[in-house]
Amino acid sequence: xVQTLDGKVVAITGASSxxxxxxxxACAAAGAxxxxxxxxxxxxxxxxxxxxxxxxxxxxxxxxxxxxEQAQRFVAGTHEEFGRLDVLVNNAGxxxxxxxxxxxxxxxxxxxxxxxxxxxxCTHAALPLMLEQKSGHIVNISSVAGRVASAGAGVxxxxxxxxxxxxxxxxxxxxxxxxxxxxxxxxxxxxxxxEQNREEIQxxxxxxxxxxxxxxxxxxxxxVLYAISQPENVSVNELLIRPTSQxx
Numbered sequence: 415x416v417q418t419l420d421g422k423v424v425a426i427t428g429a430s431s432x433x434x435x436x437x438x439x440a441c442a443a444a445g446a447x448x449x450x451x452x453x454x455x456x457x458x459x460x461x462x463x464x465x466x467x468x469x470x471x472x473x474x475x476x477x478x479x480x481x482x483e484q485a486q487r488f489v490a491g492t493h494e495e496f497g498r499l500d501v502l503v504n505n506a507g508x509x510x511x512x513x514x515x516x517x518x519x520x521x522x523x524x525x526x527x528x529x530x531x532x533x534x535x536c537t538h539a540a541l542p543l544m545l546e547q548k549s550g551h552i553v554n555i556s557s558v559a560g561r562v563a564s565a566g567a568g569v570x571x572x573x574x575x576x577x578x579x580x581x582x583x584x585x586x587x588x589x590x591x592x593x594x595x596x597x598x599x600x601x602x603x604x605x606x607x608x609e610q611n612r613e614e615i616q617x618x619x620x621x622x623x624x625x626x627x628x629x630x631x632x633x634x635x636x637x638v639l640y641a642i643s644q645p646e647n648v649s650v651n652e653l654l655i656r657p658t659s660q661x662x
Contacts, residue, residue, distance in 0.1 A: 419446035419643060423496045425489060426450055427479050427536060428506030430457035432605035433555060436631035437503055440639045442470030449492040451477040452506070479506050480527035485535035493543050501642050502540045504533040505555040509607040511567050512615050522569045529573035533580065544593045551594045551642050554581045555634075558601045558654065562662050566618070574599075585651060594649045596641040601656030604628040626659045 424441045428434040430452035438448045442465045450458050450472060458474035465472040473495060479485040493499045507529045510521040537552055544550025559567055560574030578597055585595035608619050634655060641650040 419444040422446045422500040422642075423492065423498050424448050424501040424503065424642070425492045425499060425536075425540070426503040426505055427477075427485075427488070427532065428452055428555075429461065430454045432607070433600065433603065433631045433634045434503070434505040435461055436635035437505065437638050438472065439465065440632070440635040441501075441642075442472060443468070444639060444643065446501075447471040447496055448473075449488075449495065450474050451479060451488045453478050479532035479536055480524075482531070482535045485532065486539045489536055489539035489543070498547060499540055499543050499550065501551045501553060502536060503553045503555065503638060504536055506532050507555065507557075507573075507607075508610055509557075509559075509570050510610060510615075511570060511619065512612065513566055514568050517569075525569055525573050529570075530576055533577055537584065541588065541593070545588070545591050548592045549646065550592070551596065552581075552584065553596045553598060553638055553642060555638075556581070556597055556599045558599050558656060558660075558662075560597075560599055561654065564662070582651075585649075589649065592646070596638075596650050597652045598634065598637055598641070599652070599654040600629065600634045601654075601660045602626050602628040603634060604630055623660075626657055629655065629657050 424446045426434050426438050429438050429450035438450055442448050452458050455476045462472045462474045475488050475491055477484040477488040508525050510525055554577050556577045557574045559571050560578040563571045581595050581597040602623050637653045637655050
């Protein structure tokens with residue numbers, strides 16, 4: 415039975431679309447106050463307006479979490495605004511695929527900056543606050559690509575395998591202090607991630623998943639809500655969520 419999140423403060427990165435937006439809506443509907451970070455202010459403002467129109471409470475903070483100062487400002491600003499921080503959802507991420515040979519190396523730097531350092535910077539800022547209040551929950555959105563490596567996804571695999579390893583190490587480090595850590599690994603989801611790629615790569619991705627009915631962002635949000643709404647003595651460490659028709 416899913417509990418409400420009344421009185422909880424949930425901070426979500428990459429909240430302007432896709433999984434982040436869906437998580438924000440789900441948490442707000444469950445009673446949480448949500449603090450939303452992303453780079454696109456107009457999308458954040460529209461989401462806050464929607465949440466408040468549905469009776470929820472939300473605040474938007476424009477931030478690129480791949481920049482340490484901006485990540486710290488988002489987390490600290492959330493805590494200053496609401497006096498606590500119960501859940502941090504590290505959702506911001508990019509998926510830039512393609513073979514290693516001839517790859518634009520700027521794509522590698524962007525993925526590592528957002529997918530790895532974004533998680534590290536936000537977590538680093540949030541942990542002292544959670545340890546002080548003797549409770550908290552870090553949710554890291556990874557990918558099935560953090561379990562199964564594929565040709566053409568080498569650097570994306572690297573970032574997501576890294577998030578998985580970091581999450582388990584972090585869990586062992588903070589669990590005795592009452593802070594929970596959950597790793598969420600989505601399979602193919604209908605979001606904007608594919609459109610971030612070069613056109614020729616987009617075609618390859620679409621062909622690969624032509625026979626797969628992709629998940630909706632709300633499906634992943636339901637998994638996040640399940641994990642963070644458990645009683646304090648229950649820690650959901652890992653959730654792998656794939657479309658039924660996805661083989662790998």
